[in-house]
Amino acid sequence: MAKRKEIENKRGEEIDSEESSSEESSSDDDTNMLDVEFEWFDPQPEHDFQGLKTLLRQLFDVDAQSFDLSALADLILAQPLLGSTVKVEGNETDPYAFLTVLNLQDHKDKPVIDKVITYIRAQAKVNEALSNLDDLVQNSDKARVGLILTERLVNIPSEVVPPMYKMLLEEISWAIEEKEPYDFTHYIILSKTYREIASALDEEDTPKSKKQKKASKKGNAELFYFHPEDEVLQRHASCFGGYEYLVEAAGSDSKRTFQELGIKPQGHMILIEANKFEAAVKELQEYFSQS
Template sequence: MGKKRSRETDGQGDVAMSDPAVDKKNEDDSSDDEDMDIVNVDFELFNYDSKIDFHGVKTLLRQLFDTDAQLFDLSGLSDLIVEQNTIGSTCKVDDKANDAYAFLTVLNLHEHRAKPPIAQLVEYLTERAKTNDSLAGAVPELLASGKQHVGLVLAERLLNMPAEVIPPMWSCMMDEIEAAVEDKEPYEFSHYLVVSRTYLEVASSLDQSERRQKKARDEAELQYFHPEDDEMRKHALASGTYDFTKEGESVADSKRAFQEMGIKPCGLMMLIEANKFQAAVQAIAEYVGTAT
């Protein structure tokens, strides 16, 4: 489903969708022994509203950048996102006036390069990309060139949000970008740089067994907060993870949540050529459809 790209209606265009993981009843269940409560949840996509969405977007940005969020002017970045109200969307429940449960947007790094929030972010992403060989050969040079129009894709959602809401958000944004290009707006990109998060399961420092900690490090496998990122990476020119610079030694313990293993969050960058981006969006839609 696509959200209407609204230029004359103050961003009122929206689309409602139901979460099939929540409201689908099992029609094949013939047993009457057990009563099940079914909760219907309608998720709606909205254009950004600068009077409503600032705080919700800022909160999700803080989650996206984890411990490094303190390095940026998140208020300035949030303002840029919500003021760009014909590209991207928020996902909410019940009413437009509520805070966003998820958001998706793309910012033109060339157009906004002189603005402090973007300058900070470009410098940060450049330095973080240099720490990963898979990113170092492509991302820093592209961001430093000043000639290419790179679309910075920022997306985040609450951890308990169903993945089914994500494909409509991506599809809507692609339609909006296409319409913006037709209107001669600056959304014709050479590349898209998608910023996301991953994590590794690591041994907690509370565990004093060196052998156990070493085994956990050796067996650590990359996990995804957003499962669709694993599919999107297949379409990337370059992709890789990076450590957060403000990560403390106790991160694994503070995020262990009463489990034997802690988690080590990492940043993730995926650089995708513009002519391959539509295929990447289609791929994650198909992936989410088969995975649920």
């Protein structure tokens, strides 16, 4: 299918520059600015399968092995008029980011969605803040739930996100006019966060008193967002919260952010009622236009 819409978004990136091809650097502090043009596309079944699988694996982190990511990618690509991908070198390249919505009730008989529903319910039961999700995702008489999946490579700026949400709103509106099953009452956004934690590599050399001090502060460690837009979306949420991954993760040392610290990722879910979703998207646009 042809490209739906192209939005030009050139972002300056600093790169180290010792000497350009045409002129010598006059200072060690000189940098060049690299302009990157992002393009928004409809999902492309013939081009995006592997790229979507990679991004889904990143989104679900260690729990990705619990899901049939191929089936999930196929389901996303089966609705090419809904959702977006972001690319930088044309339609036939792998996506650097994506956003889509899946109807949980409409696809509940598909094994991969049944697994996702079971996963959401299990996580909702271990975090009281998410308890409302348990009943919503299993009871189609009470709610029609759209599952929003979105992820991007780590070096892709957050500014690519608001246009994808804006286009999703438009596409859902068009789909409803065509009597397609996207008249949702609620949206669940699957995401992820992390906390900085002490590295286990140094524990053997750490005095016991310091170990106890670190342990006492562990529960109060600051929460960081892989997706900064989640902080905006949460202002419009009925509930939101984090959860530990079901699969035991590798040690924090494999994901160090600083010399003495590692990071511990965890899952995160946000529930937004459909009548508040448009306002949330509007605030996203305003927030990132000012940043």
